Amino acid sequence: MQMKILHLDCTHSYLYDELEKLGYINDFDFKSSKKEIENKLDNYTGIIIRSRFVIDEVFLNKAKNIKFIARIGSGIENIDVAFAKLKNIKIISTPEGNSNAVGEHAIGMLLSLMNNITKSDREFSKGIWSREPNRGCELQNKTIGLIGYGNTGKSFSKKLSGFNVNVIFFDVKTGLEDENAKSVSLKEIQKLADIVSLHTSLTKESIGIINQDFINNCAKPFWLINTARGKCVNTNHLIEALKEKKILGVALDVLEFEKSSFENLSNPKDDSLKYLMESDNVIITPHIAGWTKESKIELVKVAIDKIKKLE
Numbered sequence: 001m002q003m004k005i006l007h008l009d010c011t012h013s014y015l016y017d018e019l020e021k022l023g024y025i026n027d028f029d030f031k032s033s034k035k036e037i038e039n040k041l042d043n044y045t046g047i048i049i050r051s052r053f054v055i056d057e058v059f060l061n062k063a064k065n066i067k068f069i070a071r072i073g074s075g076i077e078n079i080d081v082a083f084a085k086l087k088n089i090k091i092i093s094t095p096e097g098n099s100n101a102v103g104e105h106a107i108g109m110l111l112s113l114m115n116n117i118t119k120s121d122r123e124f125s126k127g128i129w130s131r132e133p134n135r136g137c138e139l140q141n142k143t144i145g146l147i148g149y150g151n152t153g154k155s156f157s158k159k160l161s162g163f164n165v166n167v168i169f170f171d172v173k174t175g176l177e178d179e180n181a182k183s184v185s186l187k188e189i190q191k192l193a194d195i196v197s198l199h200t201s202l203t204k205e206s207i208g209i210i211n212q213d214f215i216n217n218c219a220k221p222f223w224l225i226n227t228a229r230g231k232c233v234n235t236n237h238l239i240e241a242l243k244e245k246k247i248l249g250v251a252l253d254v255l256e257f258e259k260s261s262f263e264n265l266s267n268p269k270d271d272s273l274k275y276l277m278e279s280d281n282v283i284i285t286p287h288i289a290g291w292t293k294e295s296k297i298e299l300v301k302v303a304i305d306k307i308k309k310l311e
Contacts, residue, residue: 002025003023003024003025003045003046004024004025004026004027004043004044004046005019005024005025005026005027005044005045005046005047005048006027006028006029006037006040006041006043006044006046006047006048007026007027007028007029007030007048008029008037008047008048008049008050008052008053009030009048009049009051009052010028011048011050011072011296011299011300012296012297012299012300014297014300014301014304015048015072015300015303015304018300018304019304019307022307024045024046027043027044030052034053034059037059038058038059038062039062041059041062041063041064041065041066042062042064042065043065044063044065044066045065045066045067046066046067046068046069046070046307047063047066047068047069047070048070048072048303049069049070049071049072049078050071050072051073051078051260051261051262051263052261053078053260053261054078054079054080054260055078055079055080056080056083057080057083060080060087060089061087063087066087066089067089067090068089068091068092068310069084069089069090069091069092070092070093070094070306070307071091071093071094072094072097072299072300072303073093073094073095073097073098073290073299074093074094074098074102074151074152074201074290075095075201075202075229076091076093076201077201077202077203077229078260079091090310092303092306092307094300094302094303094306095150095151095152096298096302097295097298097299097300097301097302097303098290098291098295098298098299099151099152099154099155099290100155100294100295101289101290101291101292101294101295102152102155102156102199102289103152103156103158103159104155104159105227105253105285105288105289106152106156106225106227106251106289107159107160109225109227109251109283109285110139110195110197110223110225110251111139112283113223113225113249113250113251113281113283114136114137114138114139114223114249115136115137116134116135116136118283119280119281139160139163139164139165140163140164140165141164141165141166142166142195143165143166143167143168143192143193143195144157144160144166144167144168144193144194144195144196144197145168145170145184145188145189145190145192145193145195145196145197146167146168146169146170146181146196146197146198146199147169147170147171147186147189147196147198147199147200147206147209148169148170148171148198148199148200148201148206149169149170149171149176149181149183149199150171150199150200152199152228153169153171153181153197154176154178154180154181156197156199157169157178157181158180160180161179161180166192167180167181167182168181168182168183168184168188168189168192168193169181169182169184169189170183170184170185170186170188171183171200172205187217190218190219191218191219193218194220194222194223195222195223195224195225196210196218196223196224196225197225197226197227198210198224198225198226198227198228198229198232198233199227199228200228200229200232201228202228202229202231202232206228206229206232207231207232208231208232208233208234209233210224210226210232210233210234210237210238211234211237212237212240212241215237215238215241215246215247216246218246221245221246221247221248222247222248223247223248223249223250223251224247224249224250224251225250225251226250226251226252226253226254227253227254227289228254229254230252230254230255230257230258231256232254233252233256234256235255235256235257235272235273235276236272239272239275242279242281242282248281249281249282249283250276250281250282250283251282251283251285252276252282252283252284252285253284253286253287253288253289254289255273255284255287257270257272257273258287262287
């Protein structure tokens with residue numbers, strides 16, 4: 001049987017070229033329905049996907065000759081990893097490839113939020129030159145609590161190391177502490193943090209981790225950054241906290257309203273979204289934290305390296 005790879009999402013041509021060098025034949029299908037894809041899986045050894053659709057048990061049962069599935073990006077919540085393991089299908093993810101991009105984006109959002117850069121820019125575009133109401137806050141001497149300390153959390157903390165801040169983190173895994181951040185409990189983050197930044201994958205435990213209980217148990221008002229997944233934050237509880245000034249400001253690269261493909265919003269006219277869009281202390285970007293020109297090729301380089309190790 002020929003070694004054929006089915007690409008379900010567009011990535012970078014470097015990936016296609018390198019797979020050919022390894023002896024694979026590239027096929028591309030960016031438009032067929034999931035059902036149509038399932039009906040032709042017998043022809044393929046591997047699958048390349050970003051977030052086009054969920055690879056579930058039904059899909060995997062059809063993948064009789066599939067040896068691996070490579071998810072180009074961070075997070076594999078769109079793949080039934082446990083069932084894939086039962087089918088002896090290797091799952092490859094590539095979070096290392098865009099961790100630098102996410103770390104840089106989080107820094108940019110945080111500085112913009114705390115220094116009213118986005119707000120004052122919007123005002124100036126309307127002819128308003130406003131100084132005192134846009135007086136900012138410095139990062140120096142602040143405590144930053146990270147929830148999740150994998151690739152993006154470590155990238156963010158490394159970049160923060162030059163700002164004279166205290167970085168702490170909570171992660172369900174142990175042994176992650178390094179020179180840039182100290183491991184603490186979630187309660188310690190609630191007690192100490194001036195800024196909370198999310199870097200966790202989407203799991204049963206992380207869905208809605210920023211909710212009313214979390215916010216109410218924080219010792220002081222804080223700024224919130226989310227470059228992880230939208231569903232980690234309960235949007236309605238977030239808005240209440242903004243209104244009550246329990247959260248000073250929020251920078252969101254991801255939203256609870258996103259479609260599972262991340263390509264658009266499921267309900268763009270939602271009242272909660274309207275409130276966020278109209279708030280001066282809210283910054284929103286369209287899930288682009290890891291979406292740089294450099295990360296586009298770095299992600300596929302990581303994938304190639306991991307595919308080679310399967311050989």
